[in-house]
Amino acid sequence: MKKQGFNLYPGSYVRGKWSGHGYIIEKELGSGACGTVFLSRNAKGEKCALKIGSDSSRLMLEVNMLKKFGKVQGVKLGPSFVDVDDWVDPSRQTFPFYVMEYIEGAALRSFLKGKSREWVGICALQLLSDLEHLHRAGYAFGDLKTDNLLMVDSRVRLIDVGGVTQFGRAIKEYTEFYDRGYWGLGSRKADPSYDLFAVSMIMLEMAYPGRFEKGVKPSRTLMNKLTASTLLKPYQKMIIQCWEGKYLHASEMKHSLSLVLMKRTMSPPPSRRKKKQQQGSEKVELVTFSILSVLFLGVSIFSFWI
Amino acid sequence: MKPGRLKQILLLTDGCSNHGEDPIAVAALARNQGVTVNVIGVLDDRQHSKPQGLDEIESIAEAGGGISQIVYQKSLSQTVQMVTRQAMTQTIQGVVNKELQEILGKDQTIEELPLDKRAEVVEVVDDLGETCDLEVLVLVDTSASMNHKLPTVKDALYDLSLSLNARTGSNQFCVYVFPDTKKTIKKMIDWTPELEKIHGIFSKISSGGYTPTGPALKEALYAFTEKPFFHSMQDGVDPYEETGL
Numbered sequence: 001m002k003k004q005g006f007n008l009y010p011g012s013y014v015r016g017k018w019s020g021h022g023y024i025i026e027k028e029l030g031s032g033a034c035g036t037v038f039l040s041r042n043a044k045g046e047k048c049a050l051k052i053g054s055d056s057s058r059l060m061l062e063v064n065m066l067k068k069f070g071k072v073q074g075v076k077l078g079p080s081f082v083d084v085d086d087w088v089d090p091s092r093q094t095f096p097f098y099v100m101e102y103i104e105g106a107a108l109r110s111f112l113k114g115k116s117r118e119w120v121g122i123c124a125l126q127l128l129s130d131l132e133h134l135h136r137a138g139y140a141f142g143d144l145k146t147d148n149l150l151m152v153d154s155r156v157r158l159i160d161v162g163g164v165t166q167f168g169r170a171i172k173e174y175t176e177f178y179d180r181g182y183w184g185l186g187s188r189k190a191d192p193s194y195d196l197f198a199v200s201m202i203m204l205e206m207a208y209p210g211r212f213e214k215g216v217k218p219s220r221t222l223m224n225k226l227t228a229s230t231l232l233k234p235y236q237k238m239i240i241q242c243w244e245g246k247y248l249h250a251s252e253m254k255h256s257l258s259l260v261l262m263k264r265t266m267s268p269p270p271s272r273r274k275k276k277q278q279q280g281s282e283k284v285e286l287v288t289f290s291i292l293s294v295l296f297l298g299v300s301i302f303s304f305w306i
Numbered sequence: 307m308k309p310g311r312l313k314q315i316l317l318l319t320d321g322c323s324n325h326g327e328d329p330i331a332v333a334a335l336a337r338n339q340g341v342t343v344n345v346i347g348v349l350d351d352r353q354h355s356k357p358q359g360l361d362e363i364e365s366i367a368e369a370g371g372g373i374s375q376i377v378y379q380k381s382l383s384q385t386v387q388m389v390t391r392q393a394m395t396q397t398i399q400g401v402v403n404k405e406l407q408e409i410l411g412k413d414q415t416i417e418e419l420p421l422d423k424r425a426e427v428v429e430v431v432d433d434l435g436e437t438c439d440l441e442v443l444v445l446v447d448t449s450a451s452m453n454h455k456l457p458t459v460k461d462a463l464y465d466l467s468l469s470l471n472a473r474t475g476s477n478q479f480c481v482y483v484f485p486d487t488k489k490t491i492k493k494m495i496d497w498t499p500e501l502e503k504i505h506g507i508f509s510k511i512s513s514g515g516y517t518p519t520g521p522a523l524k525e526a527l528y529a530f531t532e533k534p535f536f537h538s539m540q541d542g543v544d545p546y547e548e549t550g551l
């Protein structure tokens with residue numbers, strides 16, 4: 001919302017006024033509501049991600065979260081925290097910034113391109129595992145959306161901890177499409193199912209990359225979109241249960257999802273299965289026919305004998 | 307620190323005032339009375355250029371110590387809740403800064419604190435935003451050009467109450483519209499903790515051809531300052547309680 005106002009280009013040098021640590025800007029990675037993230041190098045030449053903005057309170061809240069959740073119970077959830085400082089630019093303006101681990105990954109959508117469709121479920125499963133850890137610590141991720149996910153070595157990683165909210169409090173940041181309140185399916189109070197709903201919407205987005213609006217009857221719209229998608233067919237039951245608020249914990253949804261995935265991996269891929277089934281039923285018909293003819297023949301022979 | 311009670315006027319309009327006293331002056335007065343004024347300018351989805359006169363929106367919010375934002379109808383919900391919450395944070399930060407200055411000397415603000423202190427103070431501000439009580443008086447411009455935007459406004463207000471009621475602190479909302487031929491503004495919904503049952507509130511509105519933003523804000527301010535008496539009887543809270551920290 002606020003004007004960002006800093007001029008940073010590849011090669012610019014950002015030096016912290018408190019610690020004196022310096023970073024060389026390499027390129028912009030993205031920008032959002034509260035700042036811009038740059039790929040940069042520290043003094044040792046190592047890659048890191050530097051987020052700079054103008055709202056120092058908000059950035060500091062994110063730093064507090066990163067410190068807390070770079071690692072929860074030995075499991076890495078967000079990027080790990082590196083540094084926090086203020087930069088005084090050549091015109092004597094001060095900009096707060098922080099530095100975190102650079103996560104070199106692909107956006108979920110480009111990762112999924114050309115992959116078989118169970119990957120939609122597998123990514124959701126990975127996401128649910130991470131959420132399970134975060135939830136155990138008493139926090140919801142909040143602003144869970146594809147923009148805040150990166151795929152690294154076929155594993156989903158969460159970035160942007162700006163929305164992480166203690167259970168029982170109002171979700172700090174959200175994006176309408178992934179927000180159960182927007183769809184009329186619940187409150188904006190942080191609890192485990194708030195994130196589970198967002199997971200279901202990430203799955204829906206896989207089927208509808210352009211997303212869609214809620215229309216006059218939001219829950220009807222959701223149901224129509226879900227049932228119209230062949231990609232989501234295997235997950236239909238689970239997603240509906242999620243929307244009905246049946247899952248109170250990530251582990252429960254994870255369980256349903258793994259049942260679906262295990263079933264699918266044991267049977268041949270869906271495109272061929274259909275044919276197989278058809279062939280199969282043809283076979284059944286054939287067998288029946290032959291048994292009948294044998295019987296008939298047998299009966300005729302038998303009657304012949306009499 | 308004890309969370310206080312924050313007071314805000316949220317003005318939803320789509321044009322400039324053309325009648326009565328200067329809305330910017332009234333906003334400055336409101337700020338002085340401890341009431342923050344936020345303004346949201348609502349554009350038509352088809353509208354491409356900013357209609358003129360919307361500079362006023364920025365000036366009103368500035369004078370009122372609040373936040374202004376001009377948005378298309380389709381992002382109204384998200385904006386309304388964001389502006390309200392940001393204005394809350396801003397007010398709380400202002401109070402905290404004042405305290406800091408008392409302790410640490412002038413010109414000391416959160417942004418200038420050493421990093422470790424800042425890390426602690428932002429958590430305190432965040433806590434206060436979650437737990438403080440909030441009163442929002444929504445003032446909707448229902449002049450002719452706003453008419454077809456009113457269903458969206460209604461949705462946004464419902465959404466606002468959804469967002470704020472997720473907080474630990476309590477909320478009170480009321481809704482006024484203007485212009486009203488008799489009393490400048492007209493109360494549509496009296497103070498209530500939830501804006502859920504607002505169906506049909508904008509249906510019987512006669513819209514005049516003028517936009518008395520200044521007088522409407524003034525009436526809204528009166529409605530605010532008169533309100534604590536009734537409120538104190540309701541929940542027994544000291545009506546003049548300041549944003550105590």
Ligand SMILES: Nc1ncnc2c1ncn2[C@@H]1O[C@H](COP(=O)(O)OP(=O)(O)OP(=O)(O)O)[C@@H](O)[C@H]1O
Binds near residue numbers: 031033035049
């Ligand atoms: N640690 C990181 N490693 C690699 N890329 C990152 C990292 N952090 C952020 N990015 C990239 O920068 C983009 C913007 O970052 P981020 O989401 O933190 O910004 P933001 O201002 O919080 O945006 P918003 O709040 O609107 O989502 C991300 O979408 C991602 O592509």
Ligand SMILES: [Mg+2]
Binds near residue numbers: 032148
């Ligand atoms: Mg983001």
